[in-house]
Amino acid sequence: MCGGACPRRTRRARAEMREVQWAAVAFLLSAFLLTWQAAGQANAPEVPGEAGGWRQGRATFYGGPESFLQNFNDRGPAPEYGFGSAVYGSCGYTQQNFTEGVTYDNVPYPKDMLMAVANVDADYPGSCGRCYEVRCHSGYVFSNGTQIYNTTQGYSLPAHAPNATDDLGRTWLGNPTADQQLQSVRCWDDNASIFVVVTDNCPCIQTDVNTGAVSGVNPPCCGDIYHMDLTYWGFEKLAHPLNGIMSTQFRPVDCTSKQPLNFNPGFVNQTIYGDKVETGWGWFPYKQNTVTFWSQGYGVGGSNATCISLGPEKAGGLTIACRECSQSGYQPFKGASALEFWIRDQNGSSTIPDVQVGLGDYDKKQYCASVKTGSLSPVERQGLYAKFSVPISSFACPFPQEQISQVSFQNSAGQLVSFCLDSIQIVGGSGRVSSSSIGRHRI
Ligand SMILES: *[C@@H]1O[C@H](CO)[C@@H](O)[C@H](O)[C@H]1NC(C)=O
Ligand SMILES: *[C@@H]1O[C@H](CO)[C@@H](O)[C@H](O)[C@H]1NC(C)=O
Numbered sequence: 140m141c142g143g144a145c146p147r148r149t150r151r152a153r154a155e156m157r158e159v160q161w162a163a164v165a166f167l168l169s170a171f172l173l174t175w176q177a178a179g180q181a182n183a184p185e186v187p188g189e190a191g192g193w194r195q196g197r198a199t200f201y202g203g204p205e206s207f208l209q210n211f212n213d214r215g216p217a218p219e220y221g222f223g224s225a226v227y228g229s230c231g232y233t234q235q236n237f238t239e240g241v242t243y244d245n246v247p248y249p250k251d252m253l254m255a256v257a258n259v260d261a262d263y264p265g266s267c268g269r270c271y272e273v274r275c276h277s278g279y280v281f282s283n284g285t286q287i288y289n290t291t292q293g294y295s296l297p298a299h300a301p302n303a304t305d306d307l308g309r310t311w312l313g314n315p316t317a318d319q320q321l322q323s324v325r326c327w328d329d330n331a332s333i334f335v336v337v338t339d340n341c342p343c344i345q346t347d348v349n350t351g352a353v354s355g356v357n358p359p360c361c362g363d364i365y366h367m368d369l370t371y372w373g374f375e376k377l378a379h380p381l382n383g384i385m386s387t388q389f390r391p392v393d394c395t396s397k398q399p400l401n402f403n404p405g406f407v408n409q410t411i412y413g414d415k416v417e418t419g420w421g422w423f424p425y426k427q428n429t430v431t432f433w434s435q436g437y438g439v440g441g442s443n444a445t446c447i448s449l450g451p452e453k454a455g456g457l458t459i460a461c462r463e464c465s466q467s468g469y470q471p472f473k474g475a476s477a478l479e480f481w482i483r484d485q486n487g488s489s490t491i492p493d494v495q496v497g498l499g500d501y502d503k504k505q506y507c508a509s510v511k512t513g514s515l516s517p518v519e520r521q522g523l524y525a526k527f528s529v530p531i532s533s534f535a536c537p538f539p540q541e542q543i544s545q546v547s548f549q550n551s552a553g554q555l556v557s558f559c560l561d562s563i564q565i566v567g568g569s570g571r572v573s574s575s576s577i578g579r580h581r582i
């Protein structure tokens with residue numbers, strides 16, 4: 140089951156769930172969908188969906204406190220008991236130095252905000268760092284567009300421990316359709332919402348990261364309905380974790396203003412790093428000595444910067460990438476004239492760090508030529524910071540510019556370098572220029 144644990148990365152395999160036949164429900168759901176779409180068109184032309192951009196979805200959870208998970212000790216070994224963990228996500232945001240184990244303290248967002256989006260969801264491209272507002276929707280939980288989950292289909296947490304309490308000591312509200320073996324959820328409050336940020340993904344077919352062999356299946360993440368995997372801590376704010384799975388209403392929102400954003404194509408920011416890695420971008424340090432997602436006070440004018448120390452033994456770097464973004468509607472570098480960024484020495488030297496800046500196609504693993512900051516003249520200086528504006532043509536990419544979806548900053552073998560980056564921007568890009576947000580329009 141996935142309520143508890145859509146396993147991803149190297150998580151253990153799971154059994155495929157059996158589908159249920161339920162013709163009468165098929166009729167009910169199509170009627171529901173028609174009402175939904177009509178309401179969306181009438182009320183929210185800027186952001187399609189239900190009024191205010193709300194859409195129907197479904198959520199499971201992964202991770203959780205051992206005190207709750209140990210009730211299910213037949214599902215897997217401690218401390219995860221088969222429910223997985225969200226400390227490493229496919230968006231790479233985990234800060235670490237490779238000499239110690241990581242915990243939720245190494246992830247730059249609160250653990251109740253972390254979220255994995257299904258790879259087949261329509262707005263999966265560029266989803267790293269995207270924020271959503273999510274609320275629970277009481278009633279049947281649909282297993283595939285037309286059928287309701289059978290309570291024997293894997294979401295049988297109550298059968299193990301019907302009296303298990305959540306972190307706030309609350310007991311489960313029960314399943315009103317349990318006698319029919321149909322999965323329904325009773326939310327704490329259908330109007331209550333949480334804000335979450337994409338830090339991970341949920342593939343339908345799970346493959347081993349090392350061998351590529353199929354290691355499991357995540358049926359809820361296979362595309363029958365928009366699906367997200369919340370963490371235990373986010374899920375329990377909406378409904379008791381014993382439910383395992385819930386119907387949701389959700390909408391993408393601006394992470395700062397909380398205003399609804401366009402759904403499809405999903406928003407990707409032309410600013411790659413502002414005060415944090417911006418919406419659309421995953422953050423992948425490699426072979427670093429130390430790295431921070433956001434160091435307060437280290438940015439231009441005392442803002443936040445992302446800082447990394449590299450070498451001298453090994454060549455490493457920091458890659459910031461927009462996944463599956465080479466398709467139409469995304470293409471953050473389409474039409475762009477330059478890549479701009481500010482860089483400073485982390486140790487306080489006024490010498491400008493000499494690093495290799497590279498562009499590439501993240502998904503196809505194709506790379507352009509790299510450019511060394513040492514060979515360029517800064518266009519501006521401010522304190523320890525130097526600003527560079529590098530024409531995209533300098534990178535001599537061997538593929539069309541609109542396929543560029545990553546930027547990386549690396550040292551050379553033998554070079555010890557410690558630097559901070561701020562205000563990394565794509566200049567003049569036409570791929571995604573508007574957030575289409577209701578209300579405040581930014582950028
Ligand atoms: C739902 O399941 C039924 C029966 O297995 C199948 O015929 C149908 O194609 C499925 N629908 C979706 C959207 O997966
Ligand atoms: C639920 O699944 C069980 C076991 O597979 C089956 O016996 C039962 O008929 C199913 N219930 C419904 C409502 O489909």
Ligand SMILES: *[C@@H]1O[C@H](CO)[C@@H](O)[C@H](O)[C@H]1NC(C)=O
Nearest residue numbers: 297298299300301302303310
């Ligand atoms: C759950 O609580 C009810 C009511 O207190 C009790 O009757 C039942 O035995 C408990 N079930 C388990 C599995 O502990």
Ligand SMILES: *[C@@H]1O[C@H](CO)[C@@H](O)[C@H](O)[C@H]1NC(C)=O
Nearest residue numbers: 274277326327328329330331
């Ligand atoms: C939810 O919000 C709607 C609209 O504001 C309101 O009519 C309804 O009473 C609210 N429900 C609850 C349970 O607060």
Ligand SMILES: *[C@@H]1O[C@H](CO)[C@@H](O)[C@H](O)[C@H]1NC(C)=O
Nearest residue numbers: 393408410413414418574581
């Ligand atoms: C895009 O990035 C800019 C610069 O950091 C930020 O001010 C803005 O809020 C971001 N826009 C959205 C919609 O996230």
Ligand SMILES: *[C@@H]1O[C@H](CO)[C@@H](O)[C@H](O)[C@H]1NC(C)=O
Nearest residue numbers: 235236237238239427428429
């Ligand atoms: C990595 O973390 C450990 C434990 O906190 C610390 O002792 C060590 O100094 C760190 N390494 C670096 C290079 O910062």
Ligand SMILES: *[C@@H]1O[C@H](CO)[C@@H](O)[C@H](O)[C@H]1NC(C)=O
Nearest residue numbers: 414415433434435436442443
């Ligand atoms: C700046 O970084 C700190 C952590 O060092 C973080 O708490 C804060 O939210 C960041 N500010 C912005 C605007 O993202």
Ligand SMILES: *[C@@H]1O[C@H](CO)[C@@H](O)[C@H](O)[C@H]1NC(C)=O
Nearest residue numbers: 448449485486555556557558
């Ligand atoms: C930065 O300072 C630290 C601590 O003083 C030192 O270990 C490191 O070698 C310095 N790094 C660079 C690139 O100068």
